[in-house]
Amino acid sequence: MNRYPRDLIGYGAETPDPKWPNGAKIAINLVLNYEEGGENNILHGDPASEAFLSEIVGAQAWPSQRHWNMESIYDYGARAGFWRLHRMLRDLPVTVYGVASALARSPEQVAAMQQAGWEIASHGLKWVEHKDMGEAEERAAIAEAIRLHTEVTGEAPRGWYTGRSSENTVRLIAETGAFAYAADVYDDDLPHWMRFGAHDQLVVPYTLDANDMRFATPQGFNSGDQFFAYLRDAFDCLYEEGCAGAPKMMSVGLHCRLVGRPGRAMALKRFIEHAQSHEGVWFATRLQIAEHWAATHPPAPRERPSEMDRENFVARFGGVFEHSAWIAERAHGLELGRAHDTAIGLHNALARMFRSASEEERLGVLTAHPDLAGKLAAAKRLTAESTAEQASAGLDALTDAERARFTELNDAYVAKFGFPFIIAVRDHDKAGILAAFERRIDSDRETEFAEACRQVERIALHRLKAMLP
Numbered sequence: 001m002n003r004y005p006r007d008l009i010g011y012g013a014e015t016p017d018p019k020w021p022n023g024a025k026i027a028i029n030l031v032l033n034y035e036e037g038g039e040n041n042i043l044h045g046d047p048a049s050e051a052f053l054s055e056i057v058g059a060q061a062w063p064s065q066r067h068w069n070m071e072s073i074y075d076y077g078a079r080a081g082f083w084r085l086h087r088m089l090r091d092l093p094v095t096v097y098g099v100a101s102a103l104a105r106s107p108e109q110v111a112a113m114q115q116a117g118w119e120i121a122s123h124g125l126k127w128v129e130h131k132d133m134g135e136a137e138e139r140a141a142i143a144e145a146i147r148l149h150t151e152v153t154g155e156a157p158r159g160w161y162t163g164r165s166s167e168n169t170v171r172l173i174a175e176t177g178a179f180a181y182a183a184d185v186y187d188d189d190l191p192h193w194m195r196f197g198a199h200d201q202l203v204v205p206y207t208l209d210a211n212d213m214r215f216a217t218p219q220g221f222n223s224g225d226q227f228f229a230y231l232r233d234a235f236d237c238l239y240e241e242g243c244a245g246a247p248k249m250m251s252v253g254l255h256c257r258l259v260g261r262p263g264r265a266m267a268l269k270r271f272i273e274h275a276q277s278h279e280g281v282w283f284a285t286r287l288q289i290a291e292h293w294a295a296t297h298p299p300a301p302r303e304r305p306s307e308m309d310r311e312n313f314v315a316r317f318g319g320v321f322e323h324s325a326w327i328a329e330r331a332h333g334l335e336l337g338r339a340h341d342t343a344i345g346l347h348n349a350l351a352r353m354f355r356s357a358s359e360e361e362r363l364g365v366l367t368a369h370p371d372l373a374g375k376l377a378a379a380k381r382l383t384a385e386s387t388a389e390q391a392s393a394g395l396d397a398l399t400d401a402e403r404a405r406f407t408e409l410n411d412a413y414v415a416k417f418g419f420p421f422i423i424a425v426r427d428h429d430k431a432g433i434l435a436a437f438e439r440r441i442d443s444d445r446e447t448e449f450a451e452a453c454r455q456v457e458r459i460a461l462h463r464l465k466a467m468l469p
Helices: 068-089 100-104 107-115 135-153 169-176 212-216 224-243 262-276 286-296 310-317 325-332 343-355 359-368 384-392 400-417 430-440 445-465
Strands: 026-034 094-098 119-122 192-196 199-203 248-255 281-283
Touching (some): 026 068, 026 224, 026 286, 068 248, 068 262, 094 107, 100 135, 107 119, 107 135, 119 286, 135 169, 169 192, 212 224, 212 248, 212 262, 224 262, 262 281, 310 325, 325 343, 400 430, 400 445
Parallel strands (some): 026 094, 026 248, 026 281
Antiparallel strands (some): 192 199
16 A cells, blocks of 8 residues: 555644643653763774764764764763753753663762652663664664663663664664653654554654754854743743643753753753743653653544555445545555544545546536435435435425425426536535525536535535544
């Protein structure tokens, strides 16, 4: 099957209510990335020095050499930056993304994290790129990260974020069955479930924008004021949405060697004070958010047309366009994805096949529709869908005069256009249908053919809304 693996629909226009504790309007997760001592370094068995996220503009990896300046910048994060941030944040819930090998080289920092009650999630075995790793190599690295993390901290990590991930990372994490959440996605403001085989994995999306890493990237933050302004504006937007009935979560990404510098740390302090000045703000660890979400919004099975084989797809949706299963047959061959697993999404796929069909084929769809309140209805020979639709507008309970008028109009309309009068009856009452009938019978054939096709699509959408979310 031609299937598109990315999910471009998500929750859609209306996000679920997360029901944050105590009716909070926003959940804030402060994330401290602890990578110092786990970065690329020939001392760690890597082929070259680190070149990512430092004060050195345009840094390059040095093959087979130690990069003394780069090392000392990372060292600052462990030696000074961490402790500055620990003093500032120790009374708040914080999630640490801890690189296992970095944690192993920093026992006093680990003890301080635990004393503060911070969550220590796994940030992988080493702070290196995973994009070129084979599955077996990455799976082994994940297993070793879990083992070393457990050995160093005394307990297995419940959350995971690689950061420099591969296309396989989240699936491999899900396959372990060991994690309450994975965070290697940036696709939403709320947690959501991803299914891998028989396992539903909760993902709690992270951020690269409300993140101090932009102090070390082109077109990033040049000053603490810019960082504070960005965090404040992000908070204000999400808080306003929460007050309007659609609460979200906000992640703030931090690094010891970046925001731990004194010229930046005060911006973080000002942001925290800004958030704390508002009512209904829930500061939480990522694990707390994940456990709340899993309890409040557990994974629920749902029908996914994009995953159906052709036979089941046609059996399920072949009647959406009246007696025209060929439309579903053709739609199944399109590039379907998660965006087509909703009523609107699947309707778009089916309507595309109807619109691209020949005029003769579309005429066949029109002529497959029954007359309104006609002989088939009287003989109870309509499809179940048509029967319910006509009954919803009271067309199954006409007076003798009304039935005579519908019969007269039906005969005149078919004689003039060569297809029956079609209208999405769920959009109208009996009087409105009759008024439209009397108005449209005066149209020319081209205009009426186009209108009838639009009504066929509208009927199909109503039917799909009764079948899918």
